[in-house]
Every structure is written in structure tokens, then in C-alpha cells.
Amino acid sequence: MDLFEYQGKQYFAKYNIAVSAGGVAHTVDEALVEAEKALYPVVVKAQVQVGGRGKAGGIKLANNSEEVRLHAGNILGMDIKGHLVKRVWIEHASDIAEEYYASFTLDRAAKQHLLMLSAQGGVEIEVVAERDPSAIVKLHINPIEGLSLATARQAAVDAKIPARALDGVADMLVKLYECFTKGDCDLAEINPLILKPTGEVHALDAKVSLDVNASFRHPEWEEYAATEELDAREQLAREKGLQYIGLDGTVGIIANGAGLAMSTLDVVNQVGGSAANFLDIGGGANAELMTAALEVINSDAKVKSILINIFGGITRGEEVAKGIVEAVKRVSLRAPIVIRLDGTNADEGRKILADAGIPDSQLTSRPTMLEAARAAVALAK
Amino acid sequence: MAIFVDQNTKVIVQGLTGGQGRFHGLRNRAYGTQVVGGVTPGKAGQDVEGIPVFDSVEDAVKATGATASFIAVPPKAAPAAILEAARAGIGFVVCITEGVPAQDEARVYATLQRDYPATRLLGPNCPGIISPGKCNIGITAGEIAQLPSSSGPNVGIVSRSGTLTYQALYELKQQGIGVSTCVGIGGDPVPGTSFVDCLAEFQADPETHAIIMIGEIGGSAEEEAAEFITKHVTKPMSAYIAGVTAPAGKKMGHAGAIVSGGKGTAQGKMDALRMAGVKVGLNPTEAGSLMAEIVHSLR
Numbered sequence: 001m002d003l004f005e006y007q008g009k010q011y012f013a014k015y016n017i018a019v020s021a022g023g024v025a026h027t028v029d030e031a032l033v034e035a036e037k038a039l040y041p042v043v044v045k046a047q048v049q050v051g052g053r054g055k056a057g058g059i060k061l062a063n064n065s066e067e068v069r070l071h072a073g074n075i076l077g078m079d080i081k082g083h084l085v086k087r088v089w090i091e092h093a094s095d096i097a098e099e100y101y102a103s104f105t106l107d108r109a110a111k112q113h114l115l116m117l118s119a120q121g122g123v124e125i126e127v128v129a130e131r132d133p134s135a136i137v138k139l140h141i142n143p144i145e146g147l148s149l150a151t152a153r154q155a156a157v158d159a160k161i162p163a164r165a166l167d168g169v170a171d172m173l174v175k176l177y178e179c180f181t182k183g184d185c186d187l188a189e190i191n192p193l194i195l196k197p198t199g200e201v202h203a204l205d206a207k208v209s210l211d212v213n214a215s216f217r218h219p220e221w222e223e224y225a226a227t228e229e230l231d232a233r234e235q236l237a238r239e240k241g242l243q244y245i246g247l248d249g250t251v252g253i254i255a256n257g258a259g260l261a262m263s264t265l266d267v268v269n270q271v272g273g274s275a276a277n278f279l280d281i282g283g284g285a286n287a288e289l290m291t292a293a294l295e296v297i298n299s300d301a302k303v304k305s306i307l308i309n310i311f312g313g314i315t316r317g318e319e320v321a322k323g324i325v326e327a328v329k330r331v332s333l334r335a336p337i338v339i340r341l342d343g344t345n346a347d348e349g350r351k352i353l354a355d356a357g358i359p360d361s362q363l364t365s366r367p368t369m370l371e372a373a374r375a376a377v378a379l380a381k
Numbered sequence: 382m383a384i385f386v387d388q389n390t391k392v393i394v395q396g397l398t399g400g401q402g403r404f405h406g407l408r409n410r411a412y413g414t415q416v417v418g419g420v421t422p423g424k425a426g427q428d429v430e431g432i433p434v435f436d437s438v439e440d441a442v443k444a445t446g447a448t449a450s451f452i453a454v455p456p457k458a459a460p461a462a463i464l465e466a467a468r469a470g471i472g473f474v475v476c477i478t479e480g481v482p483a484q485d486e487a488r489v490y491a492t493l494q495r496d497y498p499a500t501r502l503l504g505p506n507c508p509g510i511i512s513p514g515k516c517n518i519g520i521t522a523g524e525i526a527q528l529p530s531s532s533g534p535n536v537g538i539v540s541r542s543g544t545l546t547y548q549a550l551y552e553l554k555q556q557g558i559g560v561s562t563c564v565g566i567g568g569d570p571v572p573g574t575s576f577v578d579c580l581a582e583f584q585a586d587p588e589t590h591a592i593i594m595i596g597e598i599g600g601s602a603e604e605e606a607a608e609f610i611t612k613h614v615t616k617p618m619s620a621y622i623a624g625v626t627a628p629a630g631k632k633m634g635h636a637g638a639i640v641s642g643g644k645g646t647a648q649g650k651m652d653a654l655r656m657a658g659v660k661v662g663l664n665p666t667e668a669g670s671l672m673a674e675i676v677h678s679l680r
Contacts, residue, residue, distance in 0.1 A: 106570060108601065108602070108637070109601045111491070143487040143491045184484055213636060214484065216456065217482075245628070245631050245633065247628065258633055258635045259542020259568070259634075260542070260545055260548065261633070262597060262598070262623040262634070263545060263621075265627065267664050268626075275626065278631075311551070313543075343522075343547060343548075344522055369665070
């Protein structure tokens with residue numbers, strides 16, 4: 001789960017990482033109140049989960065209330081690369097002497113934590129990596145040993161952070177690492193990490209991605225889930241407890257298992273169609289889950305046909321088929337269904353589908369994934 | 382032969398008295414797996430349809446001589462359960478639990494490496510392992526796995542995805558091709574056992590003559606496998622990678638299945654495997670057909 005900048009900064013603050021005083025605003029009036037609190041000059045920052053906000057005009061300096069009114073008015077409601085700006089973050093403007101970069105992630109290949117640190121901050125790290133890879137220090141950290149202040153300081157030395165910022169950066173790295181590990185982040189990134197003229201090191205931005213598998217030990221994450229930007233289909237799917245990702249195509253997809261669902265998307269694409277979604281109903285595939293899945297797909301106006309791809313393992317073909325028949329009766333579908341049912345007792349399952357009395361215009365069965373995909377794509381055209 | 386588990390493997394189920402543990406533990410026993418005990422703290426002396434329950438893995442190992450453990454406990458409890466099994470000297474731990482935090486997985490992996498190098502962890506978030514006719518640990522439906530033939534050729538399967546593993550098993554069964562062992566390594570960011578670990582075992586296993594590998598987007602495990610194949614695998618292989626059309630930045634069901642920063646794409650993985658001499662199918666059926674061709678050429 002990706003956090004907005006303001007949420008990331010609030011999260012950082014819990015781990016004593018220095019961030020600017022500020023507040024979030026949904027309206028111009030709220031922005032004025034937050035600006036008074038933060039003290040002028042302030043920066044008005046669009047809160048969207050996409051890079052390149054500054055270039056798009058989503059970050060502005062304001063020296064007084066008129067400027068806050070102007071900029072907040074412009075930025076709220078702005079469309080930045082398809083993301084609608086619903087809120088702005090107002091913070092006290094910082095004086096910047098230098099800009100650095102710091103992040104912690106999990107390096108899956110090494111199965112260790114990875115610190116990336118650079119004295120060249122303020123630009124995307126991928127750009128630095130391309131322009132001057134030697135400018136980025138990469139340090140693996142054993143998860144059960146952790147990061148000591150001495151190691152962090154050495155990393156800062158290696159990254160050619162100037163002497164006057166070394167202690168501040170090292171301290172910051174240790175705190176950011178704690179936030180990354182104890183805070184169950186997939187990513188904790190500060191870019192830019194700034195050195196103020198006064199010598200303090202400070203997080204000017206915050207990019208935090210949380211591992212939702214750790215939600216059980218972070219009840220405070222509920223507020224972040226509430227602001228997650230889901231479309232109506234994704235919202236409905238979440239309420240029904242389904243693994244769903246909305247896409248732009250016309251073939252609605254239901255499969256059991258994440259790998260099979262991904263594979264179904266691929267096959268639909270291979271035969272010239274496009275998937276409207278990713279939807280994994282898991283191993284069970286019973287009538288309740290199938291009904292919920294069909295309701296979500298049915299809520300998508302773009303869907304022209306529905307492809308159900310089920311491989312029966314422990315859940316037998318006849319149980320799956322009964323679930324589908326029951327669900328089709330419950331939901332008044334706008335689009336025809338093509339089913340591919342395979343695996344344990346698939347023949348019995350197909351017979352149940354064939355004998356259910358559902359007209360062919362509403363439901364047809366195909367023996368293989370490829371044939372089913374072709375049929376569904378033809379119906380969507 | 383087979384890899385990791387066979388007819389001599391003695392299995393305990395951590396969480397045997399829970400819903401998942403009971404259901405799959407009993408299924409595994411019905412398949413013929415030696416399920417010799419279960420572990421649920423505070424329930425020693427009870428039994429689940431004749432399988433004795435112990436308070437700790439240590440007690441279970443002492444009483445039964447178990448060599449493998451099947452962990453079916455909730456995500457909160459899984460890290461401690463894995464380490465308890467390792468501490469008790471269990472050599473092969475299968476953890477099917479979905480939803481273990483990545484930070485916990487990384488710490489457990491590092492702890493096993495440092496303190497219990499003799500213990501191999503499969504998973505978490507994996508379907509398990511089956512050596513057809515010998516041993517089935519996990520959630521695989523045993524009846525869809527073709528028994529290996531004594532004269533060969535037999536195929537080894539290694540996969541990051543559960544249902545696609547079944548799909549592969551099923552397609553081989555349809556074609557009458559025997560399976561030596563089928564390993565589901567799971568779709569999480571820090572799997573205890575990697576493609577490379579399985580490929581090394583399959584390469585060394587005289588009963589395995591060819592290998593199917595099923596990967597998916599995210600991470601670099603398939604690229605590492607391709608590098609290993611180039612250097613060390615002489616047995617013919619086919620492969621399939623799921624997620625060609627997956628949008629960047631979205632987790633496709635599995636915690637580890639995500640394309641980020643242009644890395645971990647299906648195309649990159651397919652290219653790497655092709656370069657290593659692996660026949661790559663564009664869908665699971667095609668990978669199965671390619672394997673059938675390989676097997677026929679070996680016969």
C-alpha cells in the first residue's frame with residue numbers, strides 16, 4: 001500500500017525522523033488555516049501517488065495568504081498524469097543547502113535489506129543510476145544484524161556526503177532503517193534528504209510503501225486504507241474480500257489462483273483481446289465467492305464478455321460447476337460467460353453446466369484455456 | 382529417487398488441530414504420506430483421527446523420529462513455528478501460510494542461514510511438494526499427479542504459482558508423462574527455497590530426466606535460474622512465465638508478483654530463459670506441449 005507524501009511524513013515522524021511542520025488540506029480554506037499554523041513562507045504540494053508533480057505545476061511556494069489561495073485553488077482538482085488532486089500538503093518552506101537521496105528496500109535476490117544512498121538527491125534515483133552509477137552507494141544489511149550508527153556513517157562517507165552533514169545523515173539513516181523494519185515498509189525513501197544551511201538534516205519528501213501482510217500488527221494503518229484511491233469496481237471487490245485489480249479492457253476475468261488469473265490475462269491478450277480486470281477467487285470457488293465475483297465484474301460497464309477459468313484441484317469440478325450455476329441464477333448479468341473448467345472431475349462439472357438449462361447466449365463451455373479465451377474475445381468484439 | 386521428500390519422509394503437521402492443518406494433513410496421510418504426528422501447544426495427548434498431537438516440535442520429533450514438518454498456522458504464528466521446527470532438528474519445513482510479512486520472512490531466512498543451515502524451508506505461501514506415489518506435503522490434489530515410470534523419462538516441476546502447478550501436473554498426466562517431484566516454491570518476496578535450489582536437486586536426481594519451470598513477474602529469481610541453467614543444468618527444460626500483460630506497480634495476487642521500476646517483467650525473464658536454452662511456452666498448455674515433445678525425443 002503506497003502512502004501519500006503527507007502520510008509518509010506523519011509515519012516518519014513516529015520514528016523521530018525530522019520533517020517540516022505542516023498539515024493536509026482538502027479545500028482552499030483549510031489550506032489557509034494550515035499555512036497560518038506552519039508559518040510563512042510555505043510550500044503547497046499536490047498529494048498524488050505519481051512522480052513529476054513539480055514539473056506539472058503541483059508544487060508551489062507561497063509567501064502570504066493570497067498566494068496560498070491562488071496556488072491551492074489551482075492545484076486542488078488538478079489532473080496530474082491521470083491522478084486527480086484531492087488534497088494538498090502545506091508545510092513551512094525549508095532553506096536548502098544540499099540535497100541527498102536515501103532509501104531502504106528488500107533486495108529479493110540477496111534476501112537482505114538494501115540501503116541506497118547518494119549525495120546527488122532531488123532527481124529520480126533511476127536518473128542518477130543511469131548518469132553516474134558510482135554516485136550511489138549500495139549497502140546490504142543482514143536483517144538479523146541490523147544497521148549500526150557506525151556502519152551508517154561509513155556508508156555516508158562512501159557516498160561522499162560532506163563532513164558537516166555526516167553525523168546528521170548517519171543518524172537519519174538509522175532512524176529510517178528503524179521505520180523501514182519496525183514500520184513494516186516495502187520501501188522507505190527520502191528524496192531529497194536535505195542539509196539545511198543551519199546544518200540540520202531533514203526529510204523534505206517521503207515515499208513510503210507498506211507491506212499489507214503486516215496489517216495485523218499495525219491497527220493504525222486503517223486510516224491509510226481509507227484514503228487509498230480505488231475505483232468503484234476495486235472498492236466493491238474489497239468489500240467482498242476479493243483479489244481484484246481493475247484494467248481497461250472488455251473481457252471480464254475470473255480465475256482461481258493468482259498465477260492462473262495472470263495467465264488468463266496473458267492468453268486473452270495473445271488472441272487479440274484485452275482483459276477488464278484481474279480477479280482471483282482463490283481455491284474455494286463456491287457459490288458465494290462466484291456470486292460476489294460476478295457482481296463486481298457486472299458493475300464494470302466496459303465488460304462485453306466474461307471468461308471464467310477454473311482449474312479444479314482439491315475443489316472438484318462438480319462443486320465448482322454447482323457454484324457457477326447458482327451464481328449465474330443470482331446475478332442478472334449484462335454480458336455472456338465463457339467457462340473453461342478443467343482438473344479434478346472436470347467432466348462431471350461440465351455436464352452440470354450443460355444440464356443447468358442456462359441458454360447458450362448466456363453461458364458456454366470450452367475445454368481449453370486457449371479456446372475459451374478465443375470465444376470470450378470474439379464475444380467482446 | 383525424487384527430490385527433498387520420498388516414501389521414507391516422516392511428517393509432522395504444526396497446526397494439525399486447526400481447520401487447514403487437519404484438512405490437508407489428513408488428505409496427505411490418505412495419499413500415503415507418513416504423517417506421524419501433529420503439534421499444537423496445550424493439546425498433547427489428543428489425537429486427530431489416530432495421529433498423535435504433541436505440545437512442541439521437539440516432543441514430536443523425540444516420539445516419532447519426524448524428519449519433515451508441514452506448517453499450517455496463521456501468519457502471526459508462522460515465523461516462530463518455522464524456527465521451532467528448525468530448532469528441533471527438522472530438515473525439511475513446508476510452510477503453506479499466506480500473508481507472512483516480508484520483514485518476518487527476511488529475518489526467518491537470515492536466522493535459518495546463520496543458526497540452522499541444515500534446515501530447508503519451502504515457502505511460505507506455497508502449495509507444497511509432492512513426489513508422486515511417495516509423499517505429498519501441502520495442498521496439492523495428489524490424484525492429478527502422474528506416477529513416475531521406472532524406465533523414465535520423468536519430469537521434475539518447479540513453480541512459483543499454485544494453480545499453474547496443478548495445471549502443469551494435469552497436462553503431464555493427460556499425456557501420460559511421469560513426474561519425479563513437483564515443488565511449489567511460492568509467490569512471496571523471500572521464499573525459503575528458490576528455483577536454483579530445486580534445479581540443482583533435479584539436475585542431480587537420476588529419476589528426473591527433464592524439468593518444467595513456471596515463473597511469474599516480479600523479482601529476479603527466473604533470471605538467476607537462467608544463469609544457473611546455463612552453467613549447471615544439462616537436462617532439457619521447458620518454461621512458462623505468467624504476467625506478460627500485468628500492469629506495472631500492481632501486486633498481482635501474490636505478494637511478490639509485481640513489476641516495479643521496469644524490473645521483473647515477464648519478457649525479460651522469458652528472454653533470459655531462452656538464452657539459457659530453455660523452450661519457453663507463451664501459455665501453460667504450450668509449455669506442457671513443449672515438454673511432451675522433449676519427453677518423446679528422450680524415449
